[in-house]
Structure formats: structure tokens, C-alpha cells
Amino acid sequence: MLHKFTQWLPKKDDGRTNLMVENNNLPRHIAIIMDGNGRWAKEKGLPRIAGHRAGMRTVKNITKAANEIGIKILTLYAFSTENWKRPKEEVDYLMKLPQEFLVTELEELIENNVQVKMVGEEAGLPPYTLEAVKTAIEKTKENDGLILNFALNYGSRNEMVNAVKQISTDVINGDIAVEDINEETISNKMLTSSFSDPDLLIRTSGEIRLSNFMLWQLAYTELWFTDVRWPDFTREHFYEAIRDYQQRSRRYGSI
Numbered sequence: 001m002l003h004k005f006t007q008w009l010p011k012k013d014d015g016r017t018n019l020m021v022e023n024n025n026l027p028r029h030i031a032i033i034m035d036g037n038g039r040w041a042k043e044k045g046l047p048r049i050a051g052h053r054a055g056m057r058t059v060k061n062i063t064k065a066a067n068e069i070g071i072k073i074l075t076l077y078a079f080s081t082e083n084w085k086r087p088k089e090e091v092d093y094l095m096k097l098p099q100e101f102l103v104t105e106l107e108e109l110i111e112n113n114v115q116v117k118m119v120g121e122e123a124g125l126p127p128y129t130l131e132a133v134k135t136a137i138e139k140t141k142e143n144d145g146l147i148l149n150f151a152l153n154y155g156s157r158n159e160m161v162n163a164v165k166q167i168s169t170d171v172i173n174g175d176i177a178v179e180d181i182n183e184e185t186i187s188n189k190m191l192t193s194s195f196s197d198p199d200l201l202i203r204t205s206g207e208i209r210l211s212n213f214m215l216w217q218l219a220y221t222e223l224w225f226t227d228v229r230w231p232d233f234t235r236e237h238f239y240e241a242i243r244d245y246q247q248r249s250r251r252y253g254s255i
């Protein structure tokens with residue numbers, strides 16, 4: 001099953017491009033909602049899972065592109081807490097992708113000094129999925145290059161509910177006073193507490209919404225939307241988004 005549809009994979013990215021980005025004012029943390037895999041497949045008369053497979057090649061290409069220009073953190077929304085509602089066959093296929101991705105890519109990620117991380121609920125993931133991700137995290141934990149952070153079984157409201165529960169418990173235990181709760185208290189209880197907030201959010205495939213992704217963390221993030229389906233998203237599109245970010249003036253709500 002996993003080796004079908006290879007003729008439809010996006011091209012391997014050889015790194016050659018005319019379009020470049022300047023390395024001043026680079027976004028430190030880029031988050032991506034990788035939408036449009038199913039739609040891409042449907043438009044080609046292929047099953048949805050062929051789109052997911054093609055999307056995995058884009059993950060590889062964009063990770064490489066991000067690493068080469070010196071992005072520090074790349075967070076990819078791979079599976080949301082809402083995605084469990086999809087047909088069982090599709091969910092089963094998706095849950096095999098982390099393992100498949102890592103079998104083929106982990107060695108190169110290690111060579112390229114990439115650190116793999118994950119944000120999301122571990123509970124609910126199949127053991128083989130979680131084990132693959134944990135192995136990758138463990139094997140790349142000494143690396144200090146690009147952080148490749150997969151949002152897997154992630155939902156932002158659920159993350160906030162858990163933060164409220166934890167802070168409430170801290171209050172009851174007398175570890176913090178209610179008056180002392182501030183934005184930092186909350187940020188520290190988020191699954192993303194070890195990362196800076198995203199500077200740039202990219203969403204592919206035309207939908208202009210956040211879909212329960214990093215709602216707290218995106219407060220001041222620059223947003224960039226494109227109609228391009230994730231499997232068709234190239235290094236050129238990625239650099240275009242970054243150049244657009246670079247020419248925006250960021251004000252953080254002030255003038």
C-alpha cells in the first residue's frame with residue numbers, strides 16, 4: 001500500500017533556484033498548515049492517501065529549504081485532534097506516515113543537524129506512531145540546527161484547557177497566587193513553552209482560517225495564505241512567503 005502512487009510524487013528538490021531570500025530579518029519560527037493534500041489528489045482523480053504521500057515529499061523539500069537559509073524553528077501541522085473524524089482507512093494511513101517518513105529521512109535529518117520535536121497529545125496515538133517519533137526525538141536531541149517540530153494530535157483549545165487545569169492546580173497547591181498569573185504563566189503551560197512564538201504562519205490550499213492551530217501563540221504572527229495545494233508547494237513558494245514577511249513592518253500592536 002505504502003509504495004503505490006510514486007509516479008505522482010512532487011519532484012525531488014535539488015536546491016537549485018533563481019529566487020533567494022536575504023538573510024536579514026528572517027523569520028525565526030515558521031509554522032505551516034499543510035492543507036490541500038486530499039484536494040490535490042481528487043483533482044488528479046487519485047485517492048486522498050495519494051495526496052498525503054505526495055505531501056510528505058513536500059515536507060522533506062521545505063525542511064531542507066528552511067534549514068539551508070537558517071530558519072531556527074519549523075512547525076508543521078501534520079494531524080489535528082479533529083482529524084480523527086476522517087474515515088478509518090485514511091486515519092490508519094496517516095498514522096503510518098511518521099514512521100515511514102523517519103525510516104527514509106532520519107539519517108539525512110541527523111546529517112543536517114536537524115532536531116525533531118513534537119507538540120500534541122501523546123495519548124490516543126498508536127504505539128508505533130509514537131515510538132517512531134520518540135526515537136527520532138531521542139536520536140536528534142544533541143543536534144542544534146533547525147528544529148523540525150511536528151504538531152501531531154494537536155488542538156489549540158485542548159492545549160489551553162490543559163493549561164488552565166495546570167494553573168488551577170498550582171493555585172490550589174499554593175504554588176502561585178491568582179494575582180501573579182500573567183501571560184508568561186500561561187505561555188509556560190503551553191506545549192510550545194520551549195519555543196518562541198511563530199513569526200510567520202503559512203497556510204496552503206486557499207482556506208483563510210486557523211482551524212484550532214496555535215491560537216495563543218499566533219497573537220502577533222504575520223499570516224500568509226496561498227491557493228497552492230501542499231503537494232505543489234515548492235521552495236520558490238516558501239521563499240516568496242518569507243520575502244513577503246521580510247518587507248512587512250512588524251509593530252506588535254504599537255505604532
Ligand code: V07
Pocket residue numbers: 034037052053055056059077078079094095097098099101102116132133136150152230
Ligand atoms: C503527514 C504528510 C504531509 C502533509 C500533511 C498530512 C499528511 C510527515 C509526518 C511526520 C510526523 C511526525 C514525524 C515525522 C513525520 C506526518 C502525519 C501526516 C500524521 F516525527 N508528514 N506527515 N505525519 N502527512
